[in-house]
Amino acid sequence: MKDNGVKMFESYEKGIKYIDELIDFLGSRDIYAESRSHVEDDYLLSYEYFENYTKNPSTLQDDRGRSAFIGLYELYNWIWSVKDCVEFEKLSEHLKLLVQCSPNINSYTSMYLDPKVTVKTEKRVQDDKSNKFVEAILGMFAVKIGTNVDLDDPMKSSGGENPDIIFDFRGNRISFACKTPRGESIETLIANFKSAAEQIERADCDYGFIVINAMNITNHKQINTVFDDPNVPLDIIVRDVDSKYYQIAKTSEIEEDDVDKIDEVKNIFTGKKTRLAVVTLIHSATRIRSVHGNLLTSLKTMNVSNFDTENDLPENDLILLNLLNEFIHGRL
Secondary structure (H helix, E strand, O other): OEEEEEEEOOOHHHHHHHHHHHHHHHHHOOOOOOOOOHHHHHHHHHHHHHHHHHHOOOOOOOHHHHHHHHHHHHHHHHHHHHOOOOOHHHHHHHHHHHOOOOOOOOOOOHHHOOOOOOOOHHHHHHHHHHOOHHHHHHHHHHHHHOEEEEEOOOOOOOOOOOOOEEEEEOOEEEEEEEEOOOOOOHHHHHHHHHHHHHHHHHOOOOEEEEEEEHHHOOOHHHHOOEEOOOHHHHHHHHHHHHHHHHHHOOHHHOOOOOHHHHHHHHHOOOOOOEOOEEEEEEEEEEEEEEOOEEEEEEEEEEEEEEOOOOOOOOHHHHHHHHHHHHHHOOOO
16 A cells, blocks of 8 residues: 655645644643754744745755744644544643654654764753654544544653554554664664564554654655656655665565574564554655745655555455545545
């Protein structure tokens, strides 16, 4: 399952207005961006990007401002779609976390850009929290379509013991175990798969899905330019992630003499609860050339890799994953 999501702004004025509404909404719940926090920086960068674009739409703008603008705009869309849901308050701890981390899953987290650079302790803590952002998105989705939602506290984590989201849907207790790999090697990806599967097997649920956030394995720099066709940059980042990730889905691509690695991949799915369908979320941003100037464009896709080559996904799984796809793309 793969859905290419491309979203362009009809109006930058509307986009900046929505970002203001988002900040006001968080403030109405006593959630404020602290001085020099990621959200404050992103807010200021978004305004700088907007003002520069207004002055000269054809000028190539700062990449950080582009990511900040699209990140806050997407966050607005997700929060606005669930703010009136019955169990919305269960997201409060995740919303508080957002003022301490970067809501940009369309770029690398800072600590991963250059592992040779020494980072301050507080910066490392913030970047670890940035990885929790995708959990907040999946939590919003659970609140939107499920009941009896149980979210792992993002500030007082279970230490990797539990899946991040558990909820009731169509008579089943379902879990999502979210992972943000810190590297792109096969060993790192397999380790993340294995850890997520172990969480699902321990959980009080009927079954669950491994969810991979491709934030740190997406080569965002490859699309840091202007394109004529939005499908071109989307294909670039999807192929890039595919080349790093899907080789573990096809054990035939692993060296034949590496039997231990093949067994390790197969053993991930020997439990009774872990679905063989792995969800991968890919999100980035670029610019598209148009008669109105270079339009900021969000690129999103959700890939579902079925490791069971002999059977299709059950109907309930397809219904759930199609709904998740609709939510990710702002259509639910």
